[in-house]
Amino acid sequence: MAFFYEKLGGHTRLPKMTQLLLGLVLVAVTSHAAAQLSIEITGPGVQRTPIAIVPFAGENTVGTNLTGIVRADLERSGLFRGLEIPPLSPHPNENSPVNYGEWRSRLADALVVGSVAQNPDGRFEARFRVYDVVKQAPLGAVAYLFTKDNARAAAHRIADFVYEKLTGEKGVFSTQIAYVVKRGSNYELQIADADGERAQYLLRSNEPIISPVWSPDGRRVAYVSFEAKKPVVYVHHLTENKRQVVASFKGSNSAPAWSPDGKTIAVVLSVEGGSQIFLINADGSGPRQRISNSNSIDTEPRYSTDGKWLYFTSDRGGTPQIYRMPSTGGEPQRVTFKGSYNVTPRPSPDGRVLAYVTRDAGKFQVALLDLSNQQVQVITDSDRDESPSFAPNGRMILLATVRGGRGVLSAVSSDGRIRQNLPYAGGDVREPAWGPFID
Amino acid sequence: MRAILITALSATTLLLAAGCQTTPEEQQPSAAVEDRKPGAAKPQAQPVERPKIAAVDVTAGKPDPSRALKDPNSILSKRQIFFDYDKYDVKDEYRPLIEAHAKYLRENPSAKMLIQGNADERGSREYNVALGQRRSDNVKRMLVLLGARDAQLESVSLGEEKPMCAEHNEQCWAKNRRGDMLYSGEY
Numbered sequence: 001m002a003f004f005y006e007k008l009g010g011h012t013r014l015p016k017m018t019q020l021l022l023g024l025v026l027v028a029v030t031s032h033a034a035a036q037l038s039i040e041i042t043g044p045g046v047q048r049t050p051i052a053i054v055p056f057a058g059e060n061t062v063g064t065n066l067t068g069i070v071r072a073d074l075e076r077s078g079l080f081r082g083l084e085i086p087p088l089s090p091h092p093n094e095n096s097p098v099n100y101g102e103w104r105s106r107l108a109d110a111l112v113v114g115s116v117a118q119n120p121d122g123r124f125e126a127r128f129r130v131y132d133v134v135k136q137a138p139l140g141a142v143a144y145l146f147t148k149d150n151a152r153a154a155a156h157r158i159a160d161f162v163y164e165k166l167t168g169e170k171g172v173f174s175t176q177i178a179y180v181v182k183r184g185s186n187y188e189l190q191i192a193d194a195d196g197e198r199a200q201y202l203l204r205s206n207e208p209i210i211s212p213v214w215s216p217d218g219r220r221v222a223y224v225s226f227e228a229k230k231p232v233v234y235v236h237h238l239t240e241n242k243r244q245v246v247a248s249f250k251g252s253n254s255a256p257a258w259s260p261d262g263k264t265i266a267v268v269l270s271v272e273g274g275s276q277i278f279l280i281n282a283d284g285s286g287p288r289q290r291i292s293n294s295n296s297i298d299t300e301p302r303y304s305t306d307g308k309w310l311y312f313t314s315d316r317g318g319t320p321q322i323y324r325m326p327s328t329g330g331e332p333q334r335v336t337f338k339g340s341y342n343v344t345p346r347p348s349p350d351g352r353v354l355a356y357v358t359r360d361a362g363k364f365q366v367a368l369l370d371l372s373n374q375q376v377q378v379i380t381d382s383d384r385d386e387s388p389s390f391a392p393n394g395r396m397i398l399l400a401t402v403r404g405g406r407g408v409l410s411a412v413s414s415d416g417r418i419r420q421n422l423p424y425a426g427g428d429v430r431e432p433a434w435g436p437f438i439d
Numbered sequence: 440m441r442a443i444l445i446t447a448l449s450a451t452t453l454l455l456a457a458g459c460q461t462t463p464e465e466q467q468p469s470a471a472v473e474d475r476k477p478g479a480a481k482p483q484a485q486p487v488e489r490p491k492i493a494a495v496d497v498t499a500g501k502p503d504p505s506r507a508l509k510d511p512n513s514i515l516s517k518r519q520i521f522f523d524y525d526k527y528d529v530k531d532e533y534r535p536l537i538e539a540h541a542k543y544l545r546e547n548p549s550a551k552m553l554i555q556g557n558a559d560e561r562g563s564r565e566y567n568v569a570l571g572q573r574r575s576d577n578v579k580r581m582l583v584l585l586g587a588r589d590a591q592l593e594s595v596s597l598g599e600e601k602p603m604c605a606e607h608n609e610q611c612w613a614k615n616r617r618g619d620m621l622y623s624g625e626y
Contacts, residue, residue, distance in 0.1 A: 208600035210564050224568075229553065229626045230595035231568060252572050252596045255565045268569070270594070273576065275569035297569040313566055320566055343563040357563060364562065386563060431564070 048081040049166065052108035052133075055085065057093040057115035062124055064151035066116065066158065073159035073173040073195060077395070078418030080166075083108055094129045100136040108133050110166055114158075123147050126154060130165045139165040152198060172391045176435040177398060178202075178212040178221055179409060183427035189223060191238070194391075194434070196409075196422055202236050203243070211255055214435040215262050215282070221433075222246070222256040222265055222282075233267050235282060246284035257301045257310075258282070259327070266291075266301040266310060266327075277301045277312060291329035303327060304347045311335065311345035311354065322356055336369065338376055344387065348394045353414070355388040355397055366399055368414065379416035389434045390414075400430040504547055508622060514539045520578060520618040524559075524609075527573040529581055529618075537578065540620060541585030544592075552587075553626055554578045554594040555619045557601060559612035564598055571596030578618045 051074060055067045071082035083106060090096075093115040103111050114128025129141040142161050146154035156173040163171030172194055181188045187209045192199035203209060207226040214221055219238055224231045231254040233247035247253040251270035258265055265282050268275050277292035277299070292298040296316035303310055310327045313320050319340045325332040336342035341359035348355065354369040358378065366380040366388045384402045391398070394414060401410045403421070407428035411420045422429075507513040520533045529537060544550055556575030558567035575594035583589055604611035 208597070210568075210598070210600065226597060226600060230555070230593075231597075250593055252568060254568045254596075254598075268565070270572045270576065270596070275572050297566070297573065299569045300563065300565045313563070320562075341562065343566045359562065 048075075048079060049109050050083055050107050051080050051110040051112065051162075051166075052083045052085060052103055052106060053112045053162075054088065054092055054114075056113075056126060056128060057091050059116040059126075061118060062116055062151050063148060064155065066126065066151060066155045067112075069152060069155035069195075070112070070159045070162065073156060073171075074163060076195065076420060077163065077171075078413055078420075079163075080110075094127050094141060098131055098138075100131075100133055103131075103133045110162075112158075112162055119145070124151070124154075126158065128158065130162050132166075152193065156193060156195075169395070170393050170437060172393050172395070172434075172437070175392060175437060176218070177389075177409075178214065178223075178431075178433045178435065179400075179429055180209050180212065180431040181427045181429050182208075182407070189221070189236075191221070191435075202238070210431055212431055212433045213256055213258060214433055215258050216260055216436055217262055218436045218438045220262075220282075222258065224254045224256065233265070235265075235284070244284055246282065247278075247280055247288075249288070255299050255301060257303055259303050260305060260307040266303070268299045268301065275299050277310070291327075292325070292332075300344055302345050302347060305349055305351045309347075311347055313343045313345065322354070342367075346388050346390060346397075348390050348414070349392055350394055353394075355390065355414075357386055357388065366397065366412070368416075377416065379412055379414070380410075380419075382410075385410075387431055387433075389432050391434050392437045396434075398432040398434050400432055504543070505550075505622070507543075515543055518620040520574075520620075521613060522574055522616040522618070524612070524616065526616075527570070527577055529577055537581050538585055541582045541587045544582065544587035545585075548588070548591070551591050551623045552582075552593070553621045553623075554582075554592065555601075555621065555626075556594065556596045557603075557615055557617045557619070558596075558599050559615045560599045560602065560607070561612070562599075564600070568596045568598035571598050574616070574618050578620065 053067045053071050059066045074080040075082055092113045094113055096113065098111065111131040111133050112128055114126060116124055116126045118124050123145050125143055125145050127143040130139040131137065132139055144154050144157050153174065159173040160171030163173070175194045176191050177194055178189065178191045181190055185206055187205045187207065188201040189203040189209045189212055190199045190201045202221065203225065205225060205227050210224045212221050212223040221236045221238065222233060223236065224233055231252045232245060233253045233256050234243050235246050236243040246265060247267045247269065249269050249271035253267060253269055255268040256265050263282055264279050267278055267280055269278050269288065272290065274295065275297045276290060279289045279291055294314065294316050296314050298312055298314045300313040301310045307327060309324045311322060311324045314323050317334065320343050321334060322336040322342050322345045323332040323334050335354065336356065339358050339360060342356055344357040346355040352371055354371055356367055356369065357364055358367040363383045364385055365378050365382065366385050367376050367378045369376050380399065382401045386400050388397045388399045396411045396413055398409060398411050400407055407430040409422040409429050409432050411422065412418065507515045510516055514536060517536055520529055544552065554575040556571035556573070558570040572594070575596055579592045579594040582592060602615040603617065604614040
């Protein structure tokens with residue numbers, strides 16, 4: 001099988017990768033290395049596929065344990081269990097013939113072999129193949145070019161490729177997350193790889209920061225900062241390292257949500273009294289357009305993936321419940337009925353499920369509502385779970401919770417069966433937002 | 440309460456007025472020394488005369504009303520309004536406080552106030568921003584009913600983000616369900 005460069009050959013592959021990696025590098029001023037999250041799997045996994053990821057021939061020249069990161073990524077999904085690989089002689093690479101019987105005897109269901117070589121321009125090239133050992137079939141091969149500084153990003157791309165070949169759905173290891181860290185009266189909006197590594201701060205402030213949300217193209221993050229002693233909505237351009245005020249009307253400005261085309265931001269303003277939902281242009285230009293019209297609280301707008309609906313929280317019925325209305329405005333329909341406190345609607349990427357926060361006996365937990373049959377499943381079991389955020393493949397939900405008296409991030413699979421905690425060395429971590437796929 | 444306020448304000452005015460009058464009186468002792476000269480004994484008295492001090496009293500004229508805002512004896516120094524759980528209306532006990540600030544704003548048209556509403560930590564951060572807004576809006580509405588102008592006032596919310604009290608119990612939460620009235624320069 002010939003190597004293909006993911007899309008259509010090496011020439012188109014390279015600029016795309018370079019673009020991505022540049023984006024990752026230029027995000028912000030480097031933050032201290034201590035600001036890292038580590039991840040552990042605490043819940044029992046579902047049936048995990050045993051996978052042999054053979055260390056790539058020559059990967060020690062990179063200075064980053066590529067295959068170690070690939071293994072950690074795949075294991076973190078809860079779907080794979082990496083096998084220990086003893087020293088092999090000769091050490092196989094992507095061109096070696098595969099002895100399926102031997103890997104079967106090592107109890108591997110899947111196999112990844114590859115090599116890394118350094119090009120004359122100094123960049124590294126990782127080439128690898130993925131095999132289904134049970135079916136004795138090659139599943140695919142790809143090559144990635146990367147600089148030493150971007151070795152982690154390359155490892156995540158490798159993990160995404162392996163994940164997609166083995167599960168049929170896109171991996172999210174190359175995506176990024178945003179979240180807020182509070183230490184004393186210091187607040188940082190940080191972004192990091194999905195595994196919590198390579199954390200950098202976007203904004204550091206002595207006043208609170210809440211509600212970060214990624215633009216659909218992953219190049220901008222909108223958030224609410226209280227640096228002006230009141231909530232104001234900003235859009236931060238990641239690669240340009242600049243930010244702009246997009247909503248600073250008299251009163252409070254909060255709860256930003258991007259339209260799927262990235263051109264419009266729904267926000268909650270108090271400028272006309274109460275807390276009502278308005279649409280503004282994402283670049284802050286033009287007039288505001290009011291689309292909710294009640295004497296109640298209408299807040300936490302979120303677009304459905306198809307852009308047709310705006311889900312939001314309202315207390316128009318006496319208790320906070322989730323409603324939806326056409327995204328251009330119109331008559332709202334109530335969506336949640338069970339319980340007296342249902343807030344923070346988050347439609348799943350495929351539009352079939354709504355994640356939200358429900359209060360039951362004083363505990364705040366994440367629930368999933370199946371929009372086709374109205375079934376509700378509570379998928380977390382802590383006291384103060386909030387701010388759920390779907391991974392772009394819909395498989396996991398990142399959320400904020402409190403453990404040991406401090407805020408930490410946690411991820412739970414959308415079937416509730418796999419849970420990961422992301423402990424943090426210091427401070428309170430909250431307000432997670434999982435970024436989109438970046439191609 | 441209003442009577443106390445007026446008394447406090449009047450007292451301030453009187454003190455300031457007294458301050459204005461003291462300046463000429465202080466100049467008189469030098470004249471008194473000169474007056475004594477004729478009655479002095481034989482030794483030639485050396486004239487003792489200090490040059491007049493060109494004092495400037497910037498407190499002269501109108502009294503600075505904003506002093507009362509910081510005077511712990513003035514009701515105007517009180518800025519906090521606490522709310523019951525799941526309640527947003529200003530309780531009757533705060534009516535004199537709101538009336539005093541409304542009067543101040545009425546009498547000082549250039550004064551501006553930021554009203555920050557707050558919520559306790561339970562529940563969604565954004566929903567709590569909306570709850571804090573409902574509290575600050577109610578404070579603002581009451582001030583306007585009592586004669587403050589809308590342009591003098593901005594009601595905003597800090598949600599659950601700026602608690603006065605960090606513990607996770609009702610005693611603390613009660614302190615965090617709060618409206619703060621801040622004048623320009625105070626925030």
